[in-house]
Amino acid sequence: RMSEEFDTPVFLRTTTRVSHSKSIVELEEPERKTEKRNIRHDPSKYVMVPAKARERRIEVEKRMDRLRAFAETFAENRMEMQDTRVGIITAGMPYNYAKDAFPDYSYLKLGMVHPLPSDLIREFASKVDKIYVVEELDSFIEEQVRAMGIEVIGKEVFPYTGEFDPGIVEIGVTSNVAEGVTLPELSLPQRPPNLCPGCPHRGLFYVLGKLKVFVTGDIGCYTLSFMKPLEGLDSCVCMGASVGMAHGMDKVLEEKGRVVGVLGDSTFIHSGITPLLNMVYNKSNAVVVICDNRTTAMTGMQEHPATGFTLQGAATKALDFVVLAKALGIDNVQVVDPFDIKNTRRVIKEELSREGPSLVISRAPCALLAIKKKAGLRVPLRIDPDKCTGCKACLGLGCPPISWQRLEDMEEMKIEKKTKKQEGIAMIDSALCDGCTLCQQLCSAGAIEEVAEDE
Ligand code: SF4
Numbered sequence: 016r017m018s019e020e021f022d023t024p025v026f027l028r029t030t031t032r033v034s035h036s037k038s039i040v041e042l043e044e045p046e047r048k049t050e051k052r053n054i055r056h057d058p059s060k061y062v063m064v065p066a067k068a069r070e071r072r073i074e075v076e077k078r079m080d081r082l083r084a085f086a087e088t089f090a091e092n093r094m095e096m097q098d099t100r101v102g103i104i105t106a107g108m109p110y111n112y113a114k115d116a117f118p119d120y121s122y123l124k125l126g127m128v129h130p131l132p133s134d135l136i137r138e139f140a141s142k143v144d145k146i147y148v149v150e151e152l153d154s155f156i157e158e159q160v161r162a163m164g165i166e167v168i169g170k171e172v173f174p175y176t177g178e179f180d181p182g183i184v185e186i187g188v189t190s191n192v193a194e195g196v197t198l199p200e201l202s203l204p205q206r207p208p209n210l211c212p213g214c215p216h217r218g219l220f221y222v223l224g225k226l227k228v229f230v231t232g233d234i235g236c237y238t239l240s241f242m243k244p245l246e247g248l249d250s251c252v253c254m255g256a257s258v259g260m261a262h263g264m265d266k267v268l269e270e271k272g273r274v275v276g277v278l279g280d281s282t283f284i285h286s287g288i289t290p291l292l293n294m295v296y297n298k299s300n301a302v303v304v305i306c307d308n309r310t311t312a313m314t315g316m317q318e319h320p321a322t323g324f325t326l327q328g329a330a331t332k333a334l335d336f337v338v339l340a341k342a343l344g345i346d347n348v349q350v351v352d353p354f355d356i357k358n359t360r361r362v363i364k365e366e367l368s369r370e371g372p373s374l375v376i377s378r379a380p381c382a383l384l385a386i387k388k389k390a391g392l393r394v395p396l397r398i399d400p401d402k403c404t405g406c407k408a409c410l411g412l413g414c415p416p417i418s419w420q421r422l423e424d425m426e427e428m429k430i431e432k433k434t435k436k437q438e439g440i441a442m443i444d445s446a447l448c449d450g451c452t453l454c455q456q457l458c459s460a461g462a463i464e465e466v467a468e469d470e
């Protein structure tokens with residue numbers, strides 16, 4: 016409604032913490048336009064040649080004036096007056112942190128941060144003795160409030176970096192008082208995110224990590240492969256950067272077989288096609304791998320143009336990556352199953368040695384897709400402690416169900432050492448295992464087997 020009323024784009028900016036929150040949402044019926052839509056010819060607005068752009072700039076300034084007036088009465092810009100010795104100006108998640116730390120102070124909670132409601136800010140400032148501006152990262156609100164001639168405390172007590180929490184806000188506010196505060200020190204074990212058990216990316220990045228090539232990555236679940244033990248990804252800059260960076264590095268290195276660009280299927284469609292065409296046009300020798308897990312996994316399993324379904328679930332034409340690559344002029348195109356480690360290694364090595372750009376499509380559905388569709392579920396695996404030699408090869412996959420147990424901690428099991436140097440055995444938590452067989456392929460002792468039906 017605001018967008019229509021002010022004839023302007025409106026950005027609802029969600030930050031990480033909001034995006035990672037869950038809550039009950041009350042839905043309202045969307046407002047539907049009743050009048051018939053029609054084409055409006057208005058080149059003075061829609062054709063931004065310099066002469067028209069200069070005219071539109073005047074309209075933009077008029078619009079900003081109207082938005083400033085709107086911000087003064089916008090319901091989400093609100094004063095919450097309580098203890099007036101301290102007033103806090105804040106917006107977004109920092110409001111919750113500040114409220115947790117100081118529920119009794121007065122607040123000016125801004126729901127719209129551009130343009131700011133200057134009259135409302137002045138009114139709030141006149142009602143409180145001292146003002147803190149609590150905002151994460153840059154001092155966006157603080158600088159504008161200071162420019163109004165209002166004295167505030169902000170980045171001199173709150174950090175410019177990282178996320179806030181109630182403790183950081185509390186320290187910032189109380190750092191002005193002589194006694195200060197001491198927050199309890201927490202020592203919690205780290206729980207870094209990991210690829211899921213049965214993730215198809217694990218096999219691919221295991222191979223890439225072992226090949227010691229430079230892998231220009233992109234943003235997706237597979238970005239997690241940069242961590243130990245896989246260490247199969249060397250860069251992640253922005254969406255679509257993987258292909259352009261692989262091409263650029265290939266040109267600089269002037270040596271075949273050292274760079275692989277990797278990106279997901281939906282990311283490839285979003286921003287990988289144009290740089291792939293550029294690779295063909297500019298005679299690249301780099302290899303690009305599409306991690307084709309048949310969905311947009313990281314953001315919640317959305318369909319995309321290669322899945323054959325629209326976002327609304329209707330059947331539609333599916334983009335064929337092989338046909339597209341051939342049409343772009345890539346002669347070397349291969350499809351591999353990343354759950355087959357040996358063949359994946361063979362294909363990537365083959366393409367690294369070929370002249371010209373190559374495309375490898377690493378295709379297997381996301382593990383969560385199989386659970387969602389209740390199809391393609393596999394039998395979980397277990398490790399026979401009497402066969403495991405403790406070689407640790409399976410641990411190199413970094414798969415969550417696989418753990419390491421020291422023999423000295425399990426003397427009651429009376430496990431015989433298979434080698435002099437054996438220190439322990441690997442174990443699989445079968446309740447978590449997807450049965451993808453990657454670990455089984457690495458176990459030369461044949462210790463990894465399917466869980467029997469009656470187990
Ligand atoms: S089969 Fe092995 S690699 Fe695959 S999910 Fe189970 S433990 Fe992990």
Ligand code: SF4
Pocket residue numbers: 398402403404405406407408409410440441457458459460461462463
């Ligand atoms: S690869 Fe096999 S032998 Fe080696 S630690 Fe794992 S289960 Fe044991």
